[in-house]
Amino acid sequence: MISVDGVRHLYVHLPFCAHRCGYCDFVTLVGRHEAHAGYADALLRELELECGALATPVETVFVGGGTPTFTEPGALARLLAALPAADEVTVEANPETVTPGLSELLHDSGVTRISLGAQSFQPHLLSVLERRAGPDDVRRAFYLLRDAGFDNISLDLIYGIPGQSTADLERDLREALVLEPEHLSCYELEAKPGTRFTHAWGEELARQAEAMEGYFEVVVEQLVGAGYRWYETANFCRAGCQARHNLGYWLGRDYLGLGIGAVSTVRGLRWRNSPRLAAYVFALAEGRRPPREFEELDGATRTRERLMLGLRLDEPVPLGEVASALDEEALVRMEGLGLVERRGDGLALTPQGRFVGGGVTAELFTEIPAKKYN
Amino acid sequence: MPELDRIRNFSIVAHIDHGKSTLADRILELTETLSEREMREQVLDTMELERERGITIKAQAVRVTWKGYELNLIDTPGHVDFTYEVSRALQACEGALLLVDAAQGIQAQTLANAYLAIENGLEIIPVVNKIDLPQADPDATSGELADLVGETPERVLRISAKTGEGVEAVLDALVERIPPPQGDPAGPPRALVFDSAYDQYRGVVAFVRAVDGSFSTRQELKAMAAGTRFEAEELGFFSPDRRPTPTLAAGEVGYVITGLKDVSRLRVGDTITSARGGAAKPLPGYKDVKPTVFAGLYPTDSDDYPELRDALEKLKLNDASLFYEPETSQALGFGFRCGFLGLLHMEIVRERLEREFDLDLLVTAPNVAYRVLTKAGQEVEVHSPADMPRELDRVDEPYIRAATIVPKDYVGTVMELNNERRGRFHHMEYLSEERVMLAYDLPLAEVVYDYYDQLKSRTKGYASFDYDVLGFEEGDLVRLDVLLAGESVDALSLVVHRSNAHSRGKALVERLRDEIPRQLFDVPVQAAIGSRVVARETIRAKRKDVLAKCYGGDVTRKRKLLERQKKGKKRMKQVGQVEVPQEAFLAVLNLDGDKR
Numbered sequence: 022m023i024s025v026d027g028v029r030h031l032y033v034h035l036p037f038c039a040h041r042c043g044y045c046d047f048v049t050l051v052g053r054h055e056a057h058a059g060y061a062d063a064l065l066r067e068l069e070l071e072c073g074a075l076a077t078p079v080e081t082v083f084v085g086g087g088t089p090t091f092t093e094p095g096a097l098a099r100l101l102a103a104l105p106a107a108d109e110v111t112v113e114a115n116p117e118t119v120t121p122g123l124s125e126l127l128h129d130s131g132v133t134r135i136s137l138g139a140q141s142f143q144p145h146l147l148s149v150l151e152r153r154a155g156p157d158d159v160r161r162a163f164y165l166l167r168d169a170g171f172d173n174i175s176l177d178l179i180y181g182i183p184g185q186s187t188a189d190l191e192r193d194l195r196e197a198l199v200l201e202p203e204h205l206s207c208y209e210l211e212a213k214p215g216t217r218f219t220h221a222w223g224e225e226l227a228r229q230a231e232a233m234e235g236y237f238e239v240v241v242e243q244l245v246g247a248g249y250r251w252y253e254t255a256n257f258c259r260a261g262c263q264a265r266h267n268l269g270y271w272l273g274r275d276y277l278g279l280g281i282g283a284v285s286t287v288r289g290l291r292w293r294n295s296p297r298l299a300a301y302v303f304a305l306a307e308g309r310r311p312p313r314e315f316e317e318l319d320g321a322t323r324t325r326e327r328l329m330l331g332l333r334l335d336e337p338v339p340l341g342e343v344a345s346a347l348d349e350e351a352l353v354r355m356e357g358l359g360l361v362e363r364r365g366d367g368l369a370l371t372p373q374g375r376f377v378g379g380g381v382t383a384e385l386f387t388e389i390p391a392k393k394y395n
Numbered sequence: 396m397p398e399l400d401r402i403r404n405f406s407i408v409a410h411i412d413h414g415k416s417t418l419a420d421r422i423l424e425l426t427e428t429l430s431e432r433e434m435r436e437q438v439l440d441t442m443e444l445e446r447e448r449g450i451t452i453k454a455q456a457v458r459v460t461w462k463g464y465e466l467n468l469i470d471t472p473g474h475v476d477f478t479y480e481v482s483r484a485l486q487a488c489e490g491a492l493l494l495v496d497a498a499q500g501i502q503a504q505t506l507a508n509a510y511l512a513i514e515n516g517l518e519i520i521p522v523v524n525k526i527d528l529p530q531a532d533p534d535a536t537s538g539e540l541a542d543l544v545g546e547t548p549e550r551v552l553r554i555s556a557k558t559g560e561g562v563e564a565v566l567d568a569l570v571e572r573i574p575p576p577q578g579d580p581a582g583p584p585r586a587l588v589f590d591s592a593y594d595q596y597r598g599v600v601a602f603v604r605a606v607d608g609s610f611s612t613r614q615e616l617k618a619m620a621a622g623t624r625f626e627a628e629e630l631g632f633f634s635p636d637r638r639p640t641p642t643l644a645a646g647e648v649g650y651v652i653t654g655l656k657d658v659s660r661l662r663v664g665d666t667i668t669s670a671r672g673g674a675a676k677p678l679p680g681y682k683d684v685k686p687t688v689f690a691g692l693y694p695t696d697s698d699d700y701p702e703l704r705d706a707l708e709k710l711k712l713n714d715a716s717l718f719y720e721p722e723t724s725q726a727l728g729f730g731f732r733c734g735f736l737g738l739l740h741m742e743i744v745r746e747r748l749e750r751e752f753d754l755d756l757l758v759t760a761p762n763v764a765y766r767v768l769t770k771a772g773q774e775v776e777v778h779s780p781a782d783m784p785r786e787l788d789r790v791d792e793p794y795i796r797a798a799t800i801v802p803k804d805y806v807g808t809v810m811e812l813n814n815e816r817r818g819r820f821h822h823m824e825y826l827s828e829e830r831v832m833l834a835y836d837l838p839l840a841e842v843v844y845d846y847y848d849q850l851k852s853r854t855k856g857y858a859s860f861d862y863d864v865l866g867f868e869e870g871d872l873v874r875l876d877v878l879l880a881g882e883s884v885d886a887l888s889l890v891v892h893r894s895n896a897h898s899r900g901k902a903l904v905e906r907l908r909d910e911i912p913r914q915l916f917d918v919p920v921q922a923a924i925g926s927r928v929v930a931r932e933t934i935r936a937k938r939k940d941v942l943a944k945c946y947g948g949d950v951t952r953k954r955k956l957l958e959r960q961k962k963g964k965k966r967m968k969q970v971g972q973v974e975v976p977q978e979a980f981l982a983v984l985n986l987d988g989d990k991r
Contacts, residue, residue, distance in 0.1 A: 032947055208943045237939045254941050270947050284948040291951065316951060326954050333945060354972060358916050377915050380940035383960035384915070 027076030028287055030269035033064060033104065034280030035089040035097075036298070039117075042151045043218035044210060048282030048296045049087050056298060057093035060280075061100045063305040067279045067294075068103070070310055074277060074287055081109040081266035085136075090118040094126060101130035109133055109265045111175075116154035119162035124169030134173040134264075135166050136206070142196035143189050146182045149222070150210075156196070163200050173262060175204035180236045182210055183225040190236055194243045203262040207240045208255050237376060254333040254378055271334050273327040273342075281311075289323060291316040321346065325389075329382050335375075337367025348387045355381055400575040402646040404604065406469040406484060408512055409494035410502040410859075414524040418494060418556040418565075419457070419468060425562055426459035426466070428634055455590045455602040456487075456648045458632045461566045467632075467648035469589065469604075471508070479684045479736075480590065480716075482511050483664050486680060487589040487604035487648060490518035490573030492565065493544065497523045497531035497553075501539050501826055503800045503861035509543060518573045519544045520552065522565060527555040539826050576606075576646035583674040584608030586643070586651075586667045588618070591658050593712035597628065599655040602648075603667060606678060609644040610651070615670035619677040623660040624670050625653040662715045686718045686734025687793050687839060687864055688741055689778040691759035691984075692748070693730030699754060700729045706752035707731060710744065717744060722779065726886035726968055726980040727757060732779055734764070738843065759984045762890060763840045766791040766867050781885040783874040785925055790890075791867035793839040796821065798861050800832045805854045809833055812849055816841035817892060837862075838870060840890070875900055875929070877907065878921040882971030887983055896922075900930035903983060908932040910979035915940070918973050 036050045037057060050056075082104055089097065089112050104110070111134040112127055119137075127135065141147050142156040154162075159176075166174055176197050180190050197205060212219040212226050241251055249257035253271060256264065269276055278285045282296040295301055295312040304311045318326070324346040331338025340347075340363070347368075355361040360374030360381050374381050409415040422428075456469045471484040485491065491512045495501055512519055521540040526533045537551040552568060554561030586603040594600055610616070610630060617624045631639040632649035643649045655661055666677035694703045707719050718734030735741040741761060748754050765777040768789040777783050783790075797818075799809050803825075810820070813835045821834040842862065850858050875896050877887035887907075891899050900922025907920045911934055918934040942953045967974040 030947075206944075209939075209941075211943055234938045237941070255944055267946060270945070270950070276947050278947060282948070284950075286947065286950070293948075322954070325958070326950055329954055329957055330945065330950070355915075358972070360915060375941075377937055377940040379942050379957060380915050380937065380960070383957045383964065386957065386961045389958050389961055 027079075028074050028275045028277045029076045029080040030266055030274060030276040031075065031079050031082045031105065031107070032266075032276060032278040032280075032283060032285075033082065033084045033100070034087065034278065034283040035084060035092050035100075036060075036087040036281055037091050038086065038088045039091055039115075040151070040153060043221065044150060044212070044216060046213045046216055047087065050298060053298075054093055056302075057096040059302055060298065061092070061096040063302045063311075064100060064279050065103050066305040066308070067311065070305075070308075071277055071279070071285075072105075075105065077105075079105050079107045081269060082107045082111070083266040084110075084112045084132075086113050088113070088115045088118060088138075090114040090123055090127075094123065098126055098130060101127070101132065106131060111136055111264065111266055113138065114162070114166075116158040116162035119165050121165055121169070124165045124171070127166075128169045128171065132171075134175065135171050136175040136177060136204075136264075137162060137166070137202075139163075139176045139197065140179045141182065141185075141189075142193050143185075146185055146189060146193075149183055150179065151218075160200065163202070173203045175206060175264065176200065176202045178205065178207045178240075179210050180207060180240060181226075181229075181233045183222045183229065185233070185236075187236070187239060190239055191243065194240065198243075198247050203259045204264060205244060205249060205257045206255055206264075207244070207257070209237065241376075250335070251375070252335050254375065268334075271330045273323070273330055286318070289318050291318055321390075325386060328385065332361075332368070332370050332378055332382055332385075335369065337364040337369035339367050341366065343368065346387055347385055351384045351386075355384055361385070399578065399580065399646040401463065402465045402467070402576055403490070403569050403573045404467045404469060404488045404576060404646075404648055405490045405492060405569055405573055406471050406488050406512075407492045407494055408471065408505065408508040409492075409524075410496070410499075410505045413494055413496040413499070413502075413505070414556045415494060418492070418522075418524065418554075418562070421556050421559050421562045422459060422466075422468065422566065423457070423635060425559070425566060426461050428457070428459045455592070456633060456650075458634045458638075458648065461570065464570050465647075466566070466569060469648060479682060480663055481508060482515060483587065483589040483680070485512050485515045485517060487587055488517060489576055490520060490569065492520050492522050492569075493540065494522045494524050495536055495540055497525045497533045497536045498528050500532075500536050500830060501543065501800065503798045503832070503859040506543070506798055506800070506832065507861045507863065513544070519546075520565070520568050520572055521546060521550070522552045522554055524554055524556050526553045527558055527560065535827055539830075542826075578605075578645040579607040580609070580645040582607040582645075583672060584610050584667075584669050585674045585678055586610065587678050588661060588663055588665045588667060590663060591661055591715070593658055593709075594652075597652050597654065599653045599658050599661050599712070601651045601653060601661055601667065603643070603651055605643045605645050605647050605649070607645050607674065608669075609642050610667075610669075611642045612639075616651070616653075616667050617670045617673060618661045618665045618667055619674075620665045620681045621660050621662060623655065625655050625661075628652045628654050656712070658712045658715045684716050684736065685764070686716065686736055687764050688735045688737055688761050688843060689732060689764060690735070690741060690761040691722055691724060691727065691730050691757075691779070692719075692733050692745070693724065693727040693757040693759075695755040695757055697728045702752065703731065703748070703754055703756070706748050706754055707733070709752070710747060714744070716740070724781075724886045725884060725970065726975070726984065727759075727977075730757075734778060735761075738847070757981060757984070761843050763793050763838075763843055765872070765890060777890075780874060780888040780890045783888070783890050785874055785876075789869055790872045792870045792872060794836055794865045794868045795839050795842065795862040796865050797835050797837050797842070798832055799835070799850070800826065800830055800859045801854055802829055802857050803831050805857060806831050806833065808853050809850070809858065812846075812853055813837060816846065836865060838868075838892075839864065840870075840892075873924045875903075876923050877903060878919070878923055879907075879911075879970050879973045879975065880916075880918045881921075882973070884970050884975075886980065893924075896924055897929045904930045904932045906983055907979060908934055910982045911973070911975055913937045914973060916972070 038049045110132045112132050113136045115138050139159045244257045275287045281301045284293045292313040292315045301311040328343040328346045407415050459466050471481045523533050523536045533553050537548045540551050541548040585607040586605040588601045590602040592600045614627045629652040630643050664681040668674040711717050719731040722732040767775050767787050770786050818835040818837040824832045871893045873893050875889045875891050876883045904920045904922050917936045920932045921928045922930040945953050967976050
């Protein structure tokens with residue numbers, strides 16, 4: 022059966038990690054080997070409960086974490102085998118977990134794309150981030166994956182690390198480019214309030230803020246210079262190698278998320294599964310849906326999100342889809358400043374505007390009616 | 396009703412803390428107006444009365460009896476800002492005690508008020524107080540005082556108001572040295588209003604000195620300058636509590652409850668007479684005092700604007716010299732441009748608004764009144780730099796004669812400060828071997844801007860300062876505008892002397908550069924006279940403002956972040972393209988910010 026109006030993008034959350042990095046604020050669980058198999062079962066039950074919403078076939082599957090590749094191999098293999106087939110199946114991997122066996126397992130399980138969490142190639146910066154892998158682990162993992170036949174590998178890099186100089190950043194970018202990945206995601210380190218990392222490094226980061234202000238520009242300059250397409254605020258790719266799964270988010274498509282803490286958005290309803298492993302596993306063992314938090318997205322909110330996400334891309338967002346979220350006066354002002362431009366019947370940030378896209382988007386929003394905050 | 400020659404009307408001229416109220420207390424006790432024991436009871440009775448009748452007005456004149464004489468002690472406002480009020484109060488007297496602290500000697504303020512008393516033809520009785528203090532130097536102080544009033548040092552009384560030593564002699568001197576009031580007890584009634592207050596239940600209470608004829612309760616009266624008619628609902632005097640009396644006769648001092656709902660209808664200096672068959676000519680000296688110092692008053696929370704308006708209205712009932720008009724500032728929203736008699740008056744008004752009306756206020760850095768001759772040949776008075784025409788023929792600014800008394804080691808320091816402030820030396824006088832009085836003519840604008848703090852710090856707190864407004868003089872003044880991204884910000888305009896334009900402009904743009912958050916584009920901050928830029932800074936554009944990553948699980952949170960950012964913008968003031976937070980304006984405009 023082919024269902025075209027079903028959800029085309031499936032996310033699966035594997036929360037287990039060998040260790041929690043200081044800066045991380047994702048839903049993660051350290052160790053818990055004994056729980057991996059049971060969690061995989063629960064995931065598959067949730068999939069069973071929700072699969073009616075999915076399109077057949079789905080377009081993309083993304084297995085994220087946590088460290089999906091830290092999951093006990095048997096459980097991982099069973100899970101991958103049970104997931105619906107898709108054009109793009111991505112799995113996130115941490116370099117230190119990549120072995121020839123794992124690479125093969127992934128490849129044999131129909132995984133088409135690997136997102137490798139490199140973060141940096143400088144030992145001192147990796148240690149600040151509390152990453153377990155060294156620079157050599159990253160390179161070794163990359164080549165192992167290549168050897169296993171992966172022709173679509175993405176590298177994650179983080180910049181703005183405490184103690185990182187411009188030279189450090191440039192070196193990181195060069196090292197990454199040497200590997201010739203198909204895709205690169207470059208994030209500025211976010212010191213999120215309440216994390217151990219912010220506690221330890223917050224002041225240092227505040228001191229460096231001004232010096233690191235130009236890092237984003239360095240990243241864009243180097244990667245675009247190396248022939249990558251800056252197709253999303255934080256993402257770069259070789260021609261035709263966009264992350265199709267993530268593109269689904271940015272194009273405002275519906276998505277289904279499975280696992281603890283996973284978020285789904287389907288037809289104006291968004292829900293987040295409980296982040297608690299026990300509650301999740303228990304509910305599904307009884308054949309019930311896990312505890313969830315729901316958020317109803319009204320039309321205006323959806324349009325605002327469409328604008329916010331659409332402006333992250335280099336391709337214009339169709340004006341017709343976002344017009345009601347746009348403050349006309351602000352639009353004229355932003356156009357006047359050369360930060361945003363109309364292209365055809367679409368709207369896009371100018372290259373200059375993309376560096377300040379958050380601020381521009383906030384400007385462009387129409388007055389947000391005061392409403393009860395939940 | 397005593398004969399005129401059994402009445403003595405006097406006030407006490409003294410610097411703050413030189414013992415005026417202590418002396419007044421001793422006088423009340425010695426004249427048995429109040430025993431020590433009674434004092435407490437009386438205070439209680441008064442409070443009871445206040446609760447019952449709503450009379451909250453403090454006595455401005457107290458009547459006591461001494462050896463068969465009726466003595467009226469008239470209180471005067473303590474500062475030169477109220478020169479006119481002081482002069483009216485002094486006009487109600489025939490004499491004054493000039494009270495000086497034996498340890499501190501004459502202060503600038505004492506000097507100003509003493510001159511006022513002398514100008515008003517009052518008999519001055521010099522008194523040295525606090526002779527019991529170990530650090531007192533009664534001989535030196537007596538010498539200073541004797542010189543000042545042209546008496547022999549022997550005629551200077553030496554007392555301790557605290558212990559009561561010598562106070563009886565003061566009372567005797569009042570009777571002996573001060574002449575009885577002059578006036579025509581049989582003529583049409585005339586009384587001078589030397590102060591007024593507002594009682595929320597009974598309306599305007601006028602404090603008066605009856606000069607001719609007599610007044611009685613229920614009499615139809617009129618204020619001659621204002622033309623206001625009213626009925627004397629109650630006449631009386633304070634002793635020290637309120638004592639209603641059927642009549643007030645020539646020479647006497649007392650109060651009139653008028654029932655009027657607005658003090659501006661019965662101003663200090665006005666003459667009260669009977670509405671029918673009243674006096675033909677008012678008593679001399681009425682003058683409509685003009686404020687010289689102006690500042691914007693804004694509620695910190697714009698929702699409080701109606702409360703501020705009501706509070707000013709009420710305050711104005713009690714303070715006829717307070718001027719205010721609504722003002723809209725691009726930066727601060729709705730508020731009032733208020734005119735004051737001086738900086739102290741401004742401080743008092745602000746404090747009363749905050750304390751009595753519980754308002755949170757923003758007071759802009761003050762400026763003076765300017766008289767401008769426009770290119771079109773019109774003469775206008777300008778109360779706010781934002782209203783100053785950029786093109787004009789001539790502008791006059793108020794000048795003051797400032798008297799500064801300092802230990803002689805600081806003479807050079809004060810001269811230097813005054814020279815920096817466009818001062819003109821007038822004269823210098825040695826009050827004693829150690830202390831010098833320096834008289835300078837200064838533009839009031841220079842005193843209004845950070846002068847007191849400078850004087851205080853440069854003289855280590857030893858200087859005492861006072862001034863009189865001389866009048867207006869032409870000045871080489873320019874309007875200094877602030878431009879944000881080429882757009883002039885009216886609220887931040889200043890009027891400065893041309894020679895200061897660069898330094899003031901530089902300080903201002905630097906301050907703004909630090910206070911205004913970076914925008915999505917470069918913002919030039921300029922200070923300019925007309926089209927000529929005298930100082931410039933640039934607020935560099937943000938180089939990045941993005942949400943690092945945004946995937947399916949992040950959308951809600953990121954959206955809310957941007958929504959909050961949008962809401963935050965609403966609280967900013969849009970100046971052309973530039974968003975300026977309230978705080979940035981405050982840093983530049985706030986009086987307190989200016990002092991920092």
